[in-house]
Every structure is written in structure tokens, then in C-alpha cells.
Amino acid sequence: MFALSVCVLTHNSERLLRQVLAPLAEIADELIVLDSGSTDSTFAICAEFGITPYSRPYTTHAEQMNVAISHASNDWVLCMDSDEIMDADSLQQIRELKAGTTPEMTQAFRISRYWYVLGQQVHAIYPVSSPDFPVRLFNRQQARFNDAPVDDKPTGFKTTRILGGHVRHDTFYSIHEVFTKLNGYTSRLIQYKEVKPSLGKAVLSSIGSFWKWYFRKGAWKDGKVGVVTAVYAMMYSFLKYFKAWYLADEKKRRNDTAAKQAK
Secondary structure: OOOEEEEEEEOOOOOOHHHHHHHHHHHOOEEEEEEOOOOOOHHHHHHHOOOOOEEOOOOOHHHHHHHHHHOOOOOEEEEEEOOEEEOHHHHHHHHHHHHOOOOOOOEEEEEEEEEEEOOEEOOEEOOEEOOEOOEEEEEOOOOEEOOOOOOOOEEOOOEEEEEEEEEEEEEOOOHHHHHHHHHHHHHHHHHHOOOOOOHHHHHHHHHHHHHHHHHHOOHHHHHHHHHHHHHHHHHHHHHHHHHHHHHHHHHHHHHHHHHHHHO
């Protein structure tokens, strides 16, 4: 038997926060919220659950989650985002897991996650198919999130097991949010990871990405929302190379100017 700390990241999360926290409160021995500058009713909703959020300016998802984990009083942690809602089966699985023999600290647990875009369940959203099976429950003495700027994940465990039930990941609730996050993700990617600057690759890879995600990954089955997810994949691929190319060109121009002025 073990106690469980549940860690949730928030930022202007009022849209779904009550639906997210209510089931988590049923299984958490401790509920930790780390906020990154909310200006909506996120703090008021947390107060309804007796939670006083910690605050920290946003850097990367991985860093935020690791900071939230560091506040945990228990070694076993469940890490969730504020647009992910656990179903009754997954809650029951975790109750049974907590009540049984404490797992080896080297083991982690995955939960199937179904992705929703603009309120509709989809077959895929770059870079994953739906459902995917992220590790969400682990021993913090054994595992932490890696330092990937986007699409980070916990590492350090040796074995994993998939729990029953699923999480509804209700992301991208408006077209505006699709493109806002697209811009943020690609800017953060080239900030923290080296991307080879190439305008040609930006064009060619974007065409390939649309083909892959619309046809091979099955986005065509999702109607107009499938077009949105395929365009998202296309634009993600285009922007990461385009931004890298643009910034590299800007850096070259500044260096050339500095060299001329130094003569």
C-alpha cells in the first residue's frame, strides 16, 4: 500500500479544471498544482478543492513538472495536465494499485490517452497517434521528466505496465489555440534544440508531413477536424525549419555587419 501525490500544471485552465480536479481528488493523498501565471479563475477553482497552487514562470513543460514533483510529500506521483480528464475505470485501477502491494520503485505505469481536437476525438495529432500510452504514475526517487523542449516524458524507470481505463485529452479547443500553440511549440523547439536551418527542407518536409498525417495516420477519417490536424502537422514541420533558417540568416547578417564595423 502506498500514498499518492498528484501533480497538475495549470495556466488559465478554468475551462476544464473542475472536471480535471474532481476525479483526481478521489485518489490523491496530496494534490499539488503548479501554476504559471494564470489570470482567469484558476486559483479560485483550486480553492474550491482546498488547494493553494505554487507559482513559477513557465520555462518548459518538463521543468514545470519536475518542480511540481519536487513539492510532493510522497514518493509515488501521478502527473497530469489541466486538459486531461481521468475516467472511472482508470480511477478504480489506481485505487486498487494503491491498496495492493507497493510496486518496485523501478516500475512505472502508463495510461491510455485519447486525444480530442475542437471537441472531437481524432485518430492522430502530431506527433502521436490516438490513443497513445504515456507514463504518468511513477516513483519520484527513480524517475523524472527529461529535458526535451517539447514532447517531454518521464525517464529513469526500468519496466512499465498499462493500467485500465483512459484519459480524455481535450486539447486545442479553438482554431486560435491550435495556431497559438503551434507557434509557441516551434519557437520553443528551436530555442532549446538544434534544428538544421533549411528553407528547402521546410517546404519538402511540410508536404510529406501532410501526406503522412492525413492519409497514413488516418486524419481523413475525422472530417474537417482531420484537415485541421493534418495542417497542424504540416505547419509544425514547416515552421521549425523555416524559423531555424530565418534566425540563422539573421545571425549571419548581424555577424557580417559587426565584422564590417570592426574594420
